[in-house]
Structure formats: C-alpha cells, structure tokens
Amino acid sequence: MRYQGRLTSWNDDKGYGFVTPNGGGDRVFVHITAFTNKRRRPVDGELITYRVVTDSRNRLRADEIGYPAEPKPVSKQATPQYAMAAALIVPFGCVVVVLAFLGKTPLLVPFAYVIVSGLTFIVYGFDKSAAMNGRWRTKESALHLLSLAGGWPGALVAQQMFRHKSRKVEFQVVFWITVLLNCGVLGWSATDTGASAIRATLSVARADDVAKLGTAERQPVRYSGEWTHRAL
Helix, strand or coil, X not given: CEEEEEEEEEECCCCEEEEEECCCCCCEEEEHHHECCCCCCCCCCCEEEXXXXXXXXXXXXXXXXECCCCCCHHHHHHHHHHHXXXXXXXXHHXXXXXXXXXXXXXXXXXXXXXXXHHHHHXXXXXXXXXXXXXXXXXXXHHHHHHHHHHHHHHHHHHHHHHCCCCCCHHHHHHHHHHHHHHHHHHHHHCCHHHHHHHHHHHHHHHHHHHHHHHHHHCCEEEXXXXXXXXXX
C-alpha cells in the first residue's frame, strides 16, 4: 500500500529525514537511497509518495519513494542558482585569461585555476557521497583552503550540482570570504606593487636555494686521513 505525506526535518547534507503522512500518524524515516528518481534531490516540505517497510532492526522506514504529479519547487530554483554560478565564473575566467595575455600574471595562473577547481569539484563530490553513505568526511577547513587556493569556481559549481554545503549559512559565510580573499590577491598581484613584491619574494627564494646548493657543493671529503673540499 502506498502512502502520501510531506517530507520534514530533511538534512540534505546527510541525505535523510522523515515523512509525516497526510491525515495524521507517526513519522517514518526517509533515506536518500530509497528515492526512485535519482535525477533530482528532495526538498524539505515537499510531498512524496512511499511504501512503509521495516529494516533489519524492525524499524519503520519509507521505501520506493516517488513524487506526486505536482509542480516541483526544486526545478524552479535550479536555473537561478546555476545562472548565478555562471555569471560569476565566466567573467572571472575571462579576466584571468586577459591578465595572463597582457603579462600581468604568469601564464600558468589560468591553468592553475582550472586544475585546482577541478580538484575541488572532485573533493566536494567525494564529501557529498561520504555524507550520504556515512563514511569519513572531508573537513570544512580543507574545503575552504581549496577555495582560497583558487578552487572556488569548482566549489561553486559543486555546491549547486551536488546541493552540498549550499544551505549551511556558517559555511557559506566563510566560503565567500575565501572567494573575496582569492580575488583580492589576484587583483593585487596584477598591480605594479604586487608584481614587484612577488618578484622580490621569488628572488629571495632563489638566492636561498643557490646559497644552499653552494654549501652542499663544498662538502668536506676525507681521503686517507685528510680532509679536503670536493666540488660536485
């Protein structure tokens, strides 16, 4: 027998919640794996249809969960969310390419953004899967560090595609701070002051490497009881 009820207390990060049957009755546990439609994510408060079964511990849970024939609120929200991501990422990517073309930033910078964003997207995907299946989670601090390092475009796409961390207010506040910091550093590095500071830092680092290499080349070597210096 199939029932109809409203999804309540839905935790999209962890992929579970409860359903309250229409007409009253006890709530029943709902897990994301019981939904028959895998192409969309459920939204807290929407209507669902389901069968009631018992698990290995003799607890009631919903199974073969579907959606009744009614407008789906998630489809109305998806387009603006993806549009916002595209409206930020596409102009930013164009700016990075132009800066590299004009010699304001190294040519490797656009490629670095692509690589780090791809890595960040993959990490978000694994973390979402871990949240749904009860596996070891990625720390939020690690996700923020990836965004700060230039992976925020990939993180933004992953948040909308996987619906992961997109509704957690505390996480979103820190995430957008990392976006602003990353963009600020990129803009500063494209100025004459920033470029000079970066070149000076790299020059100091190269000088230290040369000094260490010179010290290593003058390592004392002992031959027949006497010490001498060997040039490598």
